[in-house]
Amino acid sequence: MPGLGDATRGRILFGGDHNPEQWPEETWHEDVRLMKEAGVNSVTLGVFSWARLEPRPGAREFGWLDRLLDLMHDNGVGVVLATPTASPPPWMGQLHPDTLPRDEDGRTEGWGGRQHFSHSSATYRRFAAAITEDLAARYGGHPALAMWHINNEYCTHDWGDEAAATFRRWLRDRYGTLEALNTAWGTAFWSQGYGDWQEVLPPRRVHHRKNPAQVLDFRRYTSDMLLECYTAERDIVRRHTPHIPVTTNFMPMWAGQDGWKWAAEEDVVSVDVYPDPRDPFGAQEGALVHDLTRSQARGPWMLMEQAAGAVDWRDVNRPKPRGLNRLWSLQAVARGADAVCYFQWRQSRQGAEKFHSGMLGHAGEHGRTFREVVRIGADLARIGPEAAGTHASAEVAILHEWNAWWAGAQEGRPSSEVDPARIVRAWHRALWEAHVTTDFAHPEHDLAGYRLVVVPQLHLLTDAAIDNLVAYVRAGGTLVCGFLTGVADEDDRVRPGGMDERLRELFGIRVLHEWWPLDPGEVVDCDGFRGTLWSEEIEAGDGIAEARYRGGELDGHPAVLRRGRARYVTTLPEPAALRDLLARAAAEAGARPVLDGLPARVEAVRRGHLLFVLNHGRGTVTVEVPGAHRDLLTGRRVVDTVELERHGVAVLAP
Amino acid sequence: MPGLGDATRGRILFGGDHNPEQWPEETWHEDVRLMKEAGVNSVTLGVFSWARLEPRPGAREFGWLDRLLDLMHDNGVGVVLATPTASPPPWMGQLHPDTLPRDEDGRTEGWGGRQHFSHSSATYRRFAAAITEDLAARYGGHPALAMWHINNEYCTHDWGDEAAATFRRWLRDRYGTLEALNTAWGTAFWSQGYGDWQEVLPPRRVHHRKNPAQVLDFRRYTSDMLLECYTAERDIVRRHTPHIPVTTNFMPMWAGQDGWKWAAEEDVVSVDVYPDPRDPFGAQEGALVHDLTRSQARGPWMLMEQAAGAVDWRDVNRPKPRGLNRLWSLQAVARGADAVCYFQWRQSRQGAEKFHSGMLGHAGEHGRTFREVVRIGADLARIGPEAAGTHASAEVAILHEWNAWWAGAQEGRPSSEVDPARIVRAWHRALWEAHVTTDFAHPEHDLAGYRLVVVPQLHLLTDAAIDNLVAYVRAGGTLVCGFLTGVADEDDRVRPGGMDERLRELFGIRVLHEWWPLDPGEVVDCDGFRGTLWSEEIEAGDGIAEARYRGGELDGHPAVLRRGRARYVTTLPEPAALRDLLARAAAEAGARPVLDGLPARVEAVRRGHLLFVLNHGRGTVTVEVPGAHRDLLTGRRVVDTVELERHGVAVLAP
């Protein structure tokens, strides 16, 4: 199989989405001049080109794209060529309304925006396959072609009638019989027993509360239907160009795609990363996405989209202050990226994203943002030869899984304040602040390589996952596990006792009496720290209470319970407390921080033989880096300490 | 007519909804063992069993239910048998889309949840009658059968075409002619005059503001249509079993059903009570529902549903802390309940309510919640023989009525902050905190038996109701009346002067110049207290200002106006002030608190010859109870004082 290395060939890819059909061709030549100045070596073409390529059903207008690929190739810019299937032309919806998705109320999502396609529409899939086939046939041999990009940000739903049919097909595949479906969905409750497949529908509008297992399966099905769309196109291009790697870009903290399952179908795992520049934990949000993507890729990965400045979809869209774009770009490389790309090269003057920044913004080539892009391009060229293809490794794994996420975010749960994404962010932040590098892992993965495994929250765990956790601890692994883990089985059926008995035994819990969710802003005192969001009335068996609740209804009950190398944390400790708890567990397990004594807001990451040191603060800091190094960015020799200005970075080789 | 006594036969019913079709039959035997341990003597079966009983149109699968009733009977557990008509099987919506309700935008509410039936659907009604008929025929003679439970929590709406037809039928019955409807609805305004009955529709989506009289009639109609569904099924079971009492469970603080009208059609008035365990006034919310239900029942009533621990429909669902379930259960008995039941016996492991607690929760028989259930069962067995069938009486009545509620909650009113439910809660709380037991009464009821009548807010009053109030005061009664009372007549037509002139005369008001709603959080100074929510610019006639506004635009205007035994309160005094105001009025009228000198957060209620003392606080308190008593719960003798631990209760007999 081809991989990212086939596209990077020892470089770090730098560039972005390019939509030149918005501009007269004379602008293309200005683009090329400025790309050269910025060191751009990769552009993504064609993401939104379907209406241009196929202006009428079956027509093909390839001339402009021929010229464009030639131009890129002539100027040393590789092309990530997209199938344009994320945004069908208006004629498709007009002539074939069956290609349009319906929402849960039956309302059509029409053209005039984007992503107005039903994953279940046979008509859509036929048109998508045809344009993909023709693109692959025409450009498969083009020397500029470096990678295939299938569709874009798959994340749509359909509750319509054709979707109902594919949902039933998917359910038949999963359950075989209607009886098995009735059992899995618990339809005995609320008189929901299905007597005929035709009665089974997507979870459309109801008077009161949908069946949660149906909703969970609908999320699984939706992810799988989109994956079918992806693999259908992937298989076409792969047939034409077995040597060219294929990707599609994830938005991992939007929950729509089962990331582990999807990543297994990609040659290159790529991702869109958009932390909020206003967010004081933006850098950690980035690190989380980097770590997750690296773990999915099991090696170097591609940052497909980030913003050079502001986005346009928040209430208040702040640009990136001086140095932040460079800092976060290099952070991605530190955490394993071999491609640093943007949406988009040249900011649109029209259309829905004209206030989303570009590498070349409205301010033009003299704008600060473009000047920083030029600097980043030069930096990446310096780092590339030593970084590309190397691995960033971790001794600690965070378990995260989409089925558990979906089940843990369902309607009617004990607390709507408890959001799996929020919990995983809090735990990752704790380890990030402790300067401990983390991988992510699936709960059924082999965990033997990790000194410490943490489970922020996995509402749903399969039997295999539970056995895997137990075996990991038995084999000497250290485990820290958060609340609401192992509540449900694969069908979202609550396990007796409210938590799987193997887990209760693992942690030394005799009875889990009651869950005690806390109000927003409420805190609960524990020995040595304060808990938030959640608490629990448990009765210890042979587990030992490392900390107990103090005061309140749960006074004296265990807050953190430990049995051997396994801990169960029944609340969400305040950030510093969770950081200390996990740092302590890591230290006990022999997992070390990257560097000791790091100043606040300084991040350090090892990748291959390189040590990245990143200053997320706005003041100058001095960082101890014992030994002698060479800073790839400056070319200077660094001994024992390095000084980093605001948002400064050092990339140190031995 | 049969009544609750026919089911209780000197006991207090204890048990809950039981949905054993969720479980394998071996679990049924465990259920029976644990029911015995808990003293359960009543279960409600069949609420959600339609799909199981009638898996295909016209099919009947009674075998499992036969076995279940036999099992219950063999173990001394009585059965409240439900008609399963609140949740039709999927096949009904699939084969008969006319059975599904439409919302005001025409969107269908489908199956997959519950309560997806149109009250107006002839098809639905036919199927509902048939299954009811067959259930009554089969189980009418079963020795376990103690009560019929029709449907469940009637509270749905339909704006669809069949509903439009029944709405027109209902309006014809009410108004006779279209001209009368036009007059009642004030259609001369906004060019809404109807020229043909076919033009009359439910209040569907409009560009701007619906006709409020149409909306009011739609709420009346909806209540009546649901009542038709109820009485149709009731009449069927009554025909089979004239000796078995019939009920359906209310949710009285949801506004959908005209409580007085419905209660008159029931043999047993039953109710669902779900105060929030986090709510510091949860006990008062319970007391309010108890008082209202007891008043509707005119005697003992049935607590059909409460939660043993947490519910699942709040943002944050807290369990009941230690002792609270027992405390609130005994409070219900104190206030007249002869049945203390739960949703549900065994917590679901699947489906939409798997996080709603059960008597037997996920933690199982060793869980704290089940241990408390066992204790409550024992307590009720001790109290039952002396409490069941007795009456809790009150000298004070709170007037409350659904037509007034609906009219007072309409769009486009002077202040959307003024919500009739909020006002009635505030006034009930004031009297509850003053330890004065209250009944509820309809404004047209005979009020002669009450020393004090209070009217929190009755936006709409019929002429008969107004005359009733005037007569009550003339006959020596004491009346305290809140603002926005008597604003409108039965058709929601504003009465000249903004308040009926008989009422203005009663209170000594010359001119009601202007309503002055206050902002959220705003307070207004009055002599001796502060007002919230509302104020009024009135000019006194021969009424005397007991308190005036001080400062602000209304400086010097009457805040509380009194003429003889009638007072008009133009604002919502802060809680302690309203408590004092109503306590003073009660004392003047000769209505006494249950006990004098009660500590804070201790409630006392007399029922029959028993005195219930309930500690809602979390500390131990000593309560003065002059005289010698026997505590039914402990069997101990109590003289002059009783000590109650946190959430403790004493049930004192002479």
Next chain:
Amino acid sequence: MPGLGDATRGRILFGGDHNPEQWPEETWHEDVRLMKEAGVNSVTLGVFSWARLEPRPGAREFGWLDRLLDLMHDNGVGVVLATPTASPPPWMGQLHPDTLPRDEDGRTEGWGGRQHFSHSSATYRRFAAAITEDLAARYGGHPALAMWHINNEYCTHDWGDEAAATFRRWLRDRYGTLEALNTAWGTAFWSQGYGDWQEVLPPRRVHHRKNPAQVLDFRRYTSDMLLECYTAERDIVRRHTPHIPVTTNFMPMWAGQDGWKWAAEEDVVSVDVYPDPRDPFGAQEGALVHDLTRSQARGPWMLMEQAAGAVDWRDVNRPKPRGLNRLWSLQAVARGADAVCYFQWRQSRQGAEKFHSGMLGHAGEHGRTFREVVRIGADLARIGPEAAGTHASAEVAILHEWNAWWAGAQEGRPSSEVDPARIVRAWHRALWEAHVTTDFAHPEHDLAGYRLVVVPQLHLLTDAAIDNLVAYVRAGGTLVCGFLTGVADEDDRVRPGGMDERLRELFGIRVLHEWWPLDPGEVVDCDGFRGTLWSEEIEAGDGIAEARYRGGELDGHPAVLRRGRARYVTTLPEPAALRDLLARAAAEAGARPVLDGLPARVEAVRRGHLLFVLNHGRGTVTVEVPGAHRDLLTGRRVVDTVELERHGVAVLAP
């Protein structure tokens, strides 16, 4: 062309909407008696009378209206006769569903409220023309007829199929070819290229983000469609009565109508003014609407609707405190109104607006509100002969324009906190507090007559408008311009550099690097003041920084940039700072406050030879008014100072 003077004939019109079809005819005579008492000389009839006039399709019931006009005429009350087309009768929607509008989801807006007509419906337009024709024919010669009032508060939308057809027709008129439309809408982005006119639709529901140029054109189109409805009816009545002026009432701070374009089609510009009595800046909101309306009218204008007390559409609807109705009525006259009218004469007892106050409220003729109305009527009679027909003039113009508003309020903009209406309010307030009278002007108007022109925010500016601004400054004019001005061209295409280069040159900006929107509540320090809402990273060319940012990311960057007589303000200064900044600019330009040394909350305005002094405060104040005057309201002589009690007004003639 006839004008407002033809209706006023030297008086100020006083009265309001009258909907006597709600009342028995005996009430009409009471109305007339009380109108006389109040000095009412004008009523608006027929706004909501369509169902009464045409109870069946094609029927005509004019008798009651004949009697009503005669009655008014006999009692000296002129009639503003409305076409009833804002609220079609129920039969129209029932028989002709094509007359009903659809929302963006295809949901019908039915009858039962008001304004349930599709501007695009040929059927609706045919019925509207017919009733207008017959009204004009019947009453064109009636001596009571003083003015025509077409429809009411035009402000509806339609996304339905017939609207789609008229939208395409409108777009063909605008663009000629589909290619031109594709270019204007930037459809090359997101694959939106249209290949056939049939594919072009109103901006209905999409999965993600609509095309903003399409949305902008839809707003233009909607305004134009409603204007077509207006002009069609206007032309009919004008044909019958060329001597009678025609109006329709605006709601200018609702954005639906392009005010400048509409005003050009009216003989009389009339407006609805509803500041919130609770709003401490209610008086300024009124002044803004007055100034805008006067500017659209280019002379005297008509206050068509205000409330004598409370309205019914806010969350909390406060009445007008004592004196406020009079104060705000006289303020309107001060700012150019020759008609002071209300919705409505007699408060409804039924229907959707029964809690909206009337001149004659529920409290009746003894109510405070009616007593104040009587006083206002007398005041206006005193002022009328000297005020009516005169002009209020200004030396300062605020530029405001609807296309820019619409474009500046689009989805996906840099900050959703930046709302053009909010910005224009803030700048008007600054000048109002500086006691500088302002006109409003269109950016393409001849501005030569103004000493100072301010541009709060004009996101979109045509080339002609930009050239107009540049020429104004070149000719010696003083300009102060706020941020986000000139961002886009007429098609909402972002101008290179993020701001038109002519403007950047005008203000001396070299590069506009980045927009920096601020969070809600965030402030940024500048030399001498604090900015809110927005900041900007600009690099000065030959402009001089009058103030710079201090601290934060933009430390040292220009906050206010000046080149000659042109200033660019990159933030929204806090209110006092903006007031001082604009007062300074006005003083430099030679534009003076109306009076010097005015106390806080006192407003002064000159109209013709009159000086209005208005006390918006609640205490008594003494105001210096140099010279000798005669107060028209009291008849007293005033020399050098005048004392005004709470909400008092003096109207001083030389």
